[in-house]
Amino acid sequence: MLYFLRRTGFFVATLWAAVTLNFLIPRLQPGDPAQALLARLQGNTQAVNPVQLAAIRKMLGTQDGNLLSQYWDYLGAVAHGQFGVSYSYYPYSVTAMIATALPWTLILVGVTQIASFAIGTLLGAWAAYRRNSRVDSVITLGSTFVGTLPFFWIGLLLIFVFAITLNWFPDGGGYGGGSSPSWSWLFFSDAFQHSVLPALALLITGPVGWIIGMRNNMVQTLGEDYARLARAKGLPRRRIALTYGARIAILPNVTGFAIALGGLLGGTVLVETIFNYPGLGRLLLEAVSNKDYPLMQALFLFTTIGVLIANFLADVTYGFLDPRVRRAEAT
Amino acid sequence: MIRRPWRTTLVAVAASAALVLTGCTGTEGAQNSSAGSGMIDFLNYGDFGGGTTPKANYNPYLDATKLSAADYIYESLMYVETYSCKAIPWLATSYQWSDPKTLVYTIRNGVKWNDGQAFSAKDVEFTFNMLKKFDVLDTQGVWTFLSSVKADGDDKVTFSFKQPGASAFTQVSGVKIVPEHVWSKVADPTTFVNATAPVGTGPMKLKSFNPRQLVVERNPDYWQADKIKVNELRFNKADAGGQVEQLKLSRGEYDTNAMFVQDIKKAYVDRDPKHHHYWYAPGGVISVYMNLTKAPFDDVGFRKALTTAFDDKQVIDKAQLGYVTQASQSGLVVPGQKDWLPQGLADDGRIGYDAAAADKALTDAGYTKDSKGRRLGKDGKPISFSFKVPGSYVDWVAAADILIKNLQALGITVSKDTPTPDANNQDRATGNYDMTFGVFGGGCNMYANFADPLNSARTAPVGKKAASNEIRWQDPKTDELLHTLQVSPDEKAQKEAVAGLVDIMMNQVPTIPIWYGAKWFQYDTTKAEGWPSADDPYADGGNGQVVLTHLVPAGS
Numbered sequence: 089m090l091y092f093l094r095r096t097g098f099f100v101a102t103l104w105a106a107v108t109l110n111f112l113i114p115r116l117q118p119g120d121p122a123q124a125l126l127a128r129l130q131g132n133t134q135a136v137n138p139v140q141l142a143a144i145r146k147m148l149g150t151q152d153g154n155l156l157s158q159y160w161d162y163l164g165a166v167a168h169g170q171f172g173v174s175y176s177y178y179p180y181s182v183t184a185m186i187a188t189a190l191p192w193t194l195i196l197v198g199v200t201q202i203a204s205f206a207i208g209t210l211l212g213a214w215a216a217y218r219r220n221s222r223v224d225s226v227i228t229l230g231s232t233f234v235g236t237l238p239f240f241w242i243g244l245l246l247i248f249v250f251a252i253t254l255n256w257f258p259d260g261g262g263y264g265g266g267s268s269p270s271w272s273w274l275f276f277s278d279a280f281q282h283s284v285l286p287a288l289a290l291l292i293t294g295p296v297g298w299i300i301g302m303r304n305n306m307v308q309t310l311g312e313d314y315a316r317l318a319r320a321k322g323l324p325r326r327r328i329a330l331t332y333g334a335r336i337a338i339l340p341n342v343t344g345f346a347i348a349l350g351g352l353l354g355g356t357v358l359v360e361t362i363f364n365y366p367g368l369g370r371l372l373l374e375a376v377s378n379k380d381y382p383l384m385q386a387l388f389l390f391t392t393i394g395v396l397i398a399n400f401l402a403d404v405t406y407g408f409l410d411p412r413v414r415r416a417e418a419t
Numbered sequence: 420m421i422r423r424p425w426r427t428t429l430v431a432v433a434a435s436a437a438l439v440l441t442g443c444t445g446t447e448g449a450q451n452s453s454a455g456s457g458m459i460d461f462l463n464y465g466d467f468g469g470g471t472t473p474k475a476n477y478n479p480y481l482d483a484t485k486l487s488a489a490d491y492i493y494e495s496l497m498y499v500e501t502y503s504c505k506a507i508p509w510l511a512t513s514y515q516w517s518d519p520k521t522l523v524y525t526i527r528n529g530v531k532w533n534d535g536q537a538f539s540a541k542d543v544e545f546t547f548n549m550l551k552k553f554d555v556l557d558t559q560g561v562w563t564f565l566s567s568v569k570a571d572g573d574d575k576v577t578f579s580f581k582q583p584g585a586s587a588f589t590q591v592s593g594v595k596i597v598p599e600h601v602w603s604k605v606a607d608p609t610t611f612v613n614a615t616a617p618v619g620t621g622p623m624k625l626k627s628f629n630p631r632q633l634v635v636e637r638n639p640d641y642w643q644a645d646k647i648k649v650n651e652l653r654f655n656k657a658d659a660g661g662q663v664e665q666l667k668l669s670r671g672e673y674d675t676n677a678m679f680v681q682d683i684k685k686a687y688v689d690r691d692p693k694h695h696h697y698w699y700a701p702g703g704v705i706s707v708y709m710n711l712t713k714a715p716f717d718d719v720g721f722r723k724a725l726t727t728a729f730d731d732k733q734v735i736d737k738a739q740l741g742y743v744t745q746a747s748q749s750g751l752v753v754p755g756q757k758d759w760l761p762q763g764l765a766d767d768g769r770i771g772y773d774a775a776a777a778d779k780a781l782t783d784a785g786y787t788k789d790s791k792g793r794r795l796g797k798d799g800k801p802i803s804f805s806f807k808v809p810g811s812y813v814d815w816v817a818a819a820d821i822l823i824k825n826l827q828a829l830g831i832t833v834s835k836d837t838p839t840p841d842a843n844n845q846d847r848a849t850g851n852y853d854m855t856f857g858v859f860g861g862g863c864n865m866y867a868n869f870a871d872p873l874n875s876a877r878t879a880p881v882g883k884k885a886a887s888n889e890i891r892w893q894d895p896k897t898d899e900l901l902h903t904l905q906v907s908p909d910e911k912a913q914k915e916a917v918a919g920l921v922d923i924m925m926n927q928v929p930t931i932p933i934w935y936g937a938k939w940f941q942y943d944t945t946k947a948e949g950w951p952s953a954d955d956p957y958a959d960g961g962n963g964q965v966v967l968t969h970l971v972p973a974g975s
Binding site for chain 1: 468469470471472474476481482483484554555556557558559560563609610611612630631656662663666667702703704705809812815839840841842844845858859860861862867868871877886887936937938
C-alpha cells in the first residue's frame, strides 16, 4: 500500500512542478507573440507597422504586469480546465484546436506505435531465439542500419518515390483538398491514403528500438540459470524461448512502451511536419514558433500529464507484475 | 521456391491497392474544359493563411489569422496598389478634401452585396463606427486621426479628422467595408469568424473550405464582373518545410505563388521558360541601423563616409541570390515611388560602392589610421564595434558578413553578434546595439514610411523600448517636415516635404539603406495571362484584387 501511496505523492509533486515550469519557461524568453504573428504574415523583409502591432497585441490581450498574479490566474484557469484563446488561431480556443488535431495524431501515431511495438518485440524475440543465425544477423544488422538513418531523410525519400515519382500516394496532408472530414467512406479512404506514407515512415523506424531492446533482454534471460535448467530438463526450445525467455524479457519493453505512448506528442512533431499531417505535433511546432503561449502551455501540459500518467501506470503495473518491486520498496 | 510467390503477391497487392486508392480520390478538380468560352475555369493559388491547422475565419479585420478568401470578398473605398502607390477608385469613385480636416468620398452606384442587398454609404458609416467601438479591429489605427464618419445620402461619406488628415488617407481608403445588415447583428465582431457565407462586395464568393484547400468562386453580381475572367480560385495549404511546395511549383501545379525559392531560375523558370515567370517587386527598405547615441555613429561625417563603404552588388548577388535590387539612400522605393523623388537626384539616390571614396571621406572627417592600419576614433582609440544580425536569418547573416568585411577593409574592427531574432528585435528596440539591420518604409503611406524610423516622438532613451524610431534619430527639422507631410492635403506640399526628408536621408544619413526586401511572386501563363511584371508593373503580385481584374485566358 505504501508503495502506491508513495507513487501517488510523487505523481502530484511532479505534476505541480511541470505546471509551474510550463508557466515560467515561455515567459522568461524574449519575444512578443504579436510580433511573431505579424512575422508569420509578412516575413522579415517588410517593415512592421507599429499601429497594427499594437492592435494585435491588444486583441490577444497579452499580459503584462505581476508575474505572481499571472501565475495565480494561470493555476486557477488550469484547475478549471480553461486554456484560453489560441494566439495564432484567434479567436478559436486552445481546446478547440487541440480537439481538431488530436484524432489525427491518436490514430496515426497510436496505431503505428502499437504496431511498431508488436513488430519490434516479435522480431527481437525471433532474433534472440535464432541467435547467431542468419536471421539474427539480418534482423540485428538491418535494424541497426535503419536506426542510423535520419528520420526526415526516410520521410522525404518516401515522398519522393511514392508521391512525386510514382504518384501512388498524396505528398502530404491528412486528406485531400476536395474532401472534408465526415463520416463517409470517401473521406475515410481518402484519409487512409494520406496516412499510408507517414505510417510507413513510422513503421520503418519505429520497431528498431524495440527489436534491439527485446533481443538483448532475451539473450540475457536465455542465459540465466533457470533457462539452462529448462534446457537440461529437455524442454522444447520453443517453449523455453517463449515462457522462460520472452515473458521475462518483455517486462522492460512494457515500461518503455507505456512511456513512449505518454510521450507520443514529442515524437510526432517530425513526422507530422514532414508529411504535413494535421495532428498535435505540427500544432505544437507552430505554437512554439509563433509564441502561442496558451496553445503551447496546454499542449505541454497534456504531454507532461500523459508521460506522468504513463509512468505512474507503468510503476503500478510493475508492482503488480513483479512482487519483488513492491517488497523492495516496503522494506 | 517458397519465397517467390509471396513476394509477387505482395507487390501485386500493393499495386492494386494503390490503383484502387488513387481511383477513388475524387478530390482534385476537373480539367480546364471551358476553353474558348473566354473564361478560365480555375486557377491554383498558393497558401491561404491561418497556420497549419486552419479554421474558417473570414473576418477581414483579424489581420493575423484570417484566411485569404477574405481578401477577395471584402473591398475598400480606394485600392491603393502597393507598387507605385496609386489609389485606384474602388467602392468610392472619387474623393475630395473640402478642407484639410474634411474628406468626402463619393460612393459607387449600383454595387451589391453578394447576398443581393444594395451597398450604400450607410454601410461605410457603419463600418467605421464599428471600428471605433471595437478598437482592436482598427488595425490601421484610423481612429487615432478621425473624429467622425457620416453618410450623406446614399452616395457620399464625410470623414472629419481631429487634425489635418492627409497622412491618414491611405489607411482610411484601405479599410475593408462590411455590410451593416449582417455585422450589426454580430454581438462581438472581435471574435466573429464569419464562417458561413461571408457577405461582401468583392469579386469572389466563398465556395468551399477545408483545412487543405480553400475555394472562392466568381461573384456574377460583382460591380466590375465583366473584368473577372476566372471562375474559381483554389488556395492550397502549403507544407511547413517548403521542399514539396517548391517541387509542386516547378511542376506547374500552381498558377501563382509567393514563396522563397532557392535558385528560382533553375528550379522554376528553366522547367518551362515559356510559361514560368517570376517578378520580385521591391518591398521594405533593409538598412544598416547605427546606434546614433554612440560614437562614432553620432557624427554625420562618419555616417556619410559609410554610404560608399558597402558593396551592395555583392550583397545582392551573393547574399540575396540576385533577387533584390539596390536600395536608394533616399529611403523611397525606386522605381515604383519615383514620382516622389526630388528632381535631379543622381541615379535615383542609389549610392554605389567605392571603398577608396569611403576611405578618403573617413580620413577627411578626422578618422585617421594608425601605423598598424587601424582606423582611429575622435578619442584617438581604434574604432571597434559589433554588428548584430539574427543568427537564423541566413541571408541577412551572409549580407552582414560582406558588410563587416567592407568595414574591416577600412581599418575598423567589427565583430559579428548573432542572437536569436527575438533577442535581436528586443535589442534593437531598446537601443542595445552598435550596428544592425532594420527594415522601414516600403509602404504607400509616405508619412509612415519616414515617421516610423525618424520621428523623434517614436523613440525612447537607450534601455527603453522605442515605438519605431530604433536608431534614435532626433532632429527638429525632420519633425517639422514630418508634420507638414502629416497635415497637408496638398500634393505639392507633400512632395516638398518628402523632398526635404530625402535630403536629410541623403545628407544626414540617419540610416544606410542597402537593399529592398523582395515580394515573392511566381506566375504561370499556361492558363492565364495578364500577371503584373517588371514590364507591366500595374501593381505588385500581392495586390490580389487588382491582379484578378487583369487576368485573361491564355492566348486570348
